[in-house]
Each structure stands twice: as structure tokens, then as C-alpha cells.
Amino acid sequence: MHSSISLNISNLWIERGERYLCKDMSFSLSGGDICKINGENGAGKSTLLKIIVGILSPLEGTVYYNGEDVSIHRDLLHQDVLYLGHNSAIKSVFSVAENLRWYFPNASDEAIAYALSVVSLSGYEETPSSQLSAGQKRRITLARLWLTDKPLWLLDEPFTALDVQGVSSLEKRMRDHISNGGLIILTTHQDIDASLNVKEINLTL
Amino acid sequence: MTYFSFTKGELLTLLRRKQDTMNALIFFLMVVILFPLGVSPSPEFLSVAAGGIIWCAASLAILMSVEGMFKEDFNDGCLEQWLVSGLSLPVLILLKVSIHWLIVIVPLLIMAPILAQMLFLPMDIFYVLLQTLILGTPALFLIGTIGSALTVSLRHGAVLMLLIIIPFYLPVIIFSTGAIRAAQSGMLYDGQIAILAAISLASLVVSPIMSAISIKASVS
Numbered sequence: 420m421h422s423s424i425s426l427n428i429s430n431l432w433i434e435r436g437e438r439y440l441c442k443d444m445s446f447s448l449s450g451g452d453i454c455k456i457n458g459e460n461g462a463g464k465s466t467l468l469k470i471i472v473g474i475l476s477p478l479e480g481t482v483y484y485n486g487e488d489v490s491i492h493r494d495l496l497h498q499d500v501l502y503l504g505h506n507s508a509i510k511s512v513f514s515v516a517e518n519l520r521w522y523f524p525n526a527s528d529e530a531i532a533y534a535l536s537v538v539s540l541s542g543y544e545e546t547p548s549s550q551l552s553a554g555q556k557r558r559i560t561l562a563r564l565w566l567t568d569k570p571l572w573l574l575d576e577p578f579t580a581l582d583v584q585g586v587s588s589l590e591k592r593m594r595d596h597i598s599n600g601g602l603i604i605l606t607t608h609q610d611i612d613a614s615l616n617v618k619e620i621n622l623t624l
Numbered sequence: 625m626t627y628f629s630f631t632k633g634e635l636l637t638l639l640r641r642k643q644d645t646m647n648a649l650i651f652f653l654m655v656v657i658l659f660p661l662g663v664s665p666s667p668e669f670l671s672v673a674a675g676g677i678i679w680c681a682a683s684l685a686i687l688m689s690v691e692g693m694f695k696e697d698f699n700d701g702c703l704e705q706w707l708v709s710g711l712s713l714p715v716l717i718l719l720k721v722s723i724h725w726l727i728v729i730v731p732l733l734i735m736a737p738i739l740a741q742m743l744f745l746p747m748d749i750f751y752v753l754l755q756t757l758i759l760g761t762p763a764l765f766l767i768g769t770i771g772s773a774l775t776v777s778l779r780h781g782a783v784l785m786l787l788i789i790i791p792f793y794l795p796v797i798i799f800s801t802g803a804i805r806a807a808q809s810g811m812l813y814d815g816q817i818a819i820l821a822a823i824s825l826a827s828l829v830v831s832p833i834m835s836a837i838s839i840k841a842s843v844s
Contacts, residue, residue: 472708473708474704474707474708476844502708504701504704506704508705511700512637512641513633520629522705
């Protein structure tokens with residue numbers, strides 16, 4: 420069970436080029452919430468995730484994590500966050516298991532084998548990542564969700580490259596996570612299981 | 625991710641991607657071997673020029689090695705993961721540079737005695753060359769890292785990186801070859817060695833922080 424966490428977005432203005440992606444956006448989330456960011460391609464969904472995690476800076480506004488300004492206390496957020504961006508963040512010279520062990524050096528062989536089995540990559544442990552397709556690489560990235568104990572998940576298009584069974588497994592993992600007090604913010608074009616009580620935020624072009 | 629798993633991963637990456645390191649070392653070897661053939665093979669000339677030849681070749685080989693240091697990490701999204709890992713970015717950069725230095729410089733130092741013999745460099749002067757390489761090359765790697773970090777998001781950033789970095793390489797090359805020339809003339813060379821050590825130590829402090837700022841700017 421995760422300790423209580425909260426994320427507050429206050430008066431956020433995001434600009435890209437000459438265009439505002441959002442104006443004066445504010446919302447609050449806490450442990451147990453799932454928040455889905457909706458929007459067409461180019462609406463700024465990934466940008467919003469990157470601003471929340473501190474990779475990008477907003478034009479104006481503040482992100483508070485557990486009441487602390489993230490732009491000042493970035494380390495507090497980074498200790499607690501698992502961010503899966505648009506890229507796989509997979510090293511091609513590593514095997515599949517080595518990639519996971521790079522992120523989770525203390526994970527047991529059994530835990531890694533289980534995580535890979537959930538994303539349909541059983542038997543690929545020793546396969547060099549360079550020999551895998553883009554979809555399979557994406558699934559290695561997603562396997563990290565079954566190994567992490569971080570309470571805050573920021574997921575950029577997590578359902579991409581997953582088959583029906585994979586989507587179902589991921590939804591189950593997300594349900595377990597929020598029931599343990601975790602918080603998830605994700606972008607996806609896919610409908611999510613209604614039982615997850617997803618909060619939605621819309622970004623428009 | 626921990627500092628240990630990061631270090632182990634970077635070491636494994638360099639050992640498995642041997643061709644990058646090998647290209648730099650082969651380039652170093654080819655320059656040193658071809659120079660006498662192209663200019664003059666006379667022992668009198670080569671023994672005087674040896675320090676300069678080896679240092680220029682080493683500088684270019686190091687430039688080749690550091691140019692793409694962060695490129696793949698940027699392209700595959702690993703740099704973003706460094707930023708959100710909760711680990712100190714300057715420390716991660718310092719670890720990466722140290723591993724690169726170790727993997728490139730150790731073979732270069734192993735080759736150095738053979739090349740020094742080939743260039744008729746006397747043994748007592750070779751020890752001075754060795755000192756300059758050990759004390760001067762960390763500065764070249766650390767300075768090169770800043771250029772590599774600055775240009776990581778540019779598609780054709782190699783030339784820009786060279787233009788940014790080369791002026792900062794000059795003091796290191798001047799003081800290294802100066803120490804060797806002073807030793808060849810029977811003069812004291814402690815001053816040049818001390819300055820090389822000072823440049824490397826200053827780079828050790830400045831480079832990881834500057835590179836971290838550059839990487840954050842490049843990723844965003």
C-alpha cells in the first residue's frame with residue numbers, strides 16, 4: 420500500500436510555437452485516481468506528461484506533488500515516478516532481461532520472468548533487443564510496470580502494441596495499482612475499462 | 625536504476641559495441657603510422673616530432689569517440705529516463721565519461737610504447753609523454769562531452785561540435801607537447817604537467833554540470 424500522494428496542477432499555460440496547447444489549466448489528483456488525457460494528435464498530450472514529470476517547463480503555472488513545487492523539489496517527484504514516454508528507452512545492445520535489470524537491478528529472475536510473461540515475451544529473456552520488433556520493444560518497456568513499486572505512473576500511449584490479452588492484463592495491473600493508493604496519468608486513444616473510474620482531461624487543437 | 629546498474633550498463637554497452645572504440649583506436653594508429661611515410665622517416669625528425677604526432681592523433685581519436693556519446697541515448701529515449709531516474713544527472717554523465725575514457729585510453733596507453741619506439745622517441749621522453757597522456761586526456765574527454773551534449777539533438781551536429789570544442793583542446797595540446805619538448809631540451813617540465821592536471825581538474829568540476837544543463841536543454 421502506497422502512502423497518500425497528491426498531484427495538483429495549478430494555472431498551467433503551455434505554448435508550442437505560436438500556439439497555446441492549454442490555457443490556465445488546473446486540476447487535482449490523488450492516490451487511487453486514474454486520469455486519462457484526451458486529445459487529437461498534436462494536441463499536446465505527451466507535452467503535458469513531460470511538463471508534469473519535469474522534462475519540459477510550462478509557460479506559466481505550477482505542478483505540485485505532495486504539496487511541493489516540482490520545479491523546485493524535482494527530486495521528490497522523481498523518487499516516486501515511473502514515466503514511460505513515447506520512446507521505448509530500450510538499449511539495443513542488451514538482452515530483454517538485461518534491459519529490465521538495468522532499471523531494476525534488485526529484481527529477482529522470477530519477477531523478471533513473470534513481468535515478461537504478462538507482456539507475452541516469455542522465452543525472450545536472453546534475446547538481444549536489437550532483434551525485436553518495435554512492438555516487442557514497447558512491451559519490454561511496459562513490463563517495467565510489473566516490477567516497479569513507484570506510486571505515480573505517467574504513461575504515454577501504454578496500450579499501443581498490446582493485443583487484447585495484453586490490454587486486459589495492463590488494465591488489471593492498473594486496477595491493482597490504484598487500489599494500493601497509486602496514481603496513474605495516461606494518454607491513450609483507446610477506451611479504458613469503465614470500472615476503473617477514469618477522470619478525463621481534454622486538450623483541444 | 626542505480627548508479628551501479630547504470631555504470632555496469634554503460635560498460636557493457638561499450639564492450640559490446642566494440643566497433644565505435646575500435647574505429648577511434650584504428651584511426652589513432654593509422655595517423656601515427658602514416659605520418660612518417662608522408663612527411664619524413666628520418667629518426668632525427670621523428671624523435672623530435674613524435675610527441676606532437678601522438679598527441680594530435682590522440683586528440684582526433686578522442687573527438688571521434690566523444691562525438692556520438694549521447695546520440696543513441698537521446699534517440700531511444702534513455703536520456704529522458706536519466707532525467708526522471710531520481711539520480712544526479714552530472715554524476716551519471718561523469719560515470720559515462722569515465723567509462724569512455726577508460727575504454728579508449730587504456731588500449732591507447734598499451735599501444736603507446738610500441739608507437740614511441742616506432743617514432744624513435746627516447747625512453748626517458750616516453751615517460752613524459754605517458755604523464756601528459758594520463759593527465760591531459762581526461763580534460764579532452766570532459767570538454768568533448770560538453771560539445772556532445774550541446775549538439776545531441778541536432779541531426780548533423782558533428783561539425784558544430786568540432787567548431788565548439790577544438791579551441792578548448794588547444795591549451796591541452798600546447799601544454800602537453802610543450803612538456804615533451806621541454807623534456808627533450810633537458811629543461812624542467814613540471815609547470816606544464818601541473819597546468820595539464822589543473823585543466824583536467826577544472827574540467828572535472830565544470831564539464832558534468834555544463835553537460836547536464838546542455839542535455840536538459842536538448843531533451844526539452
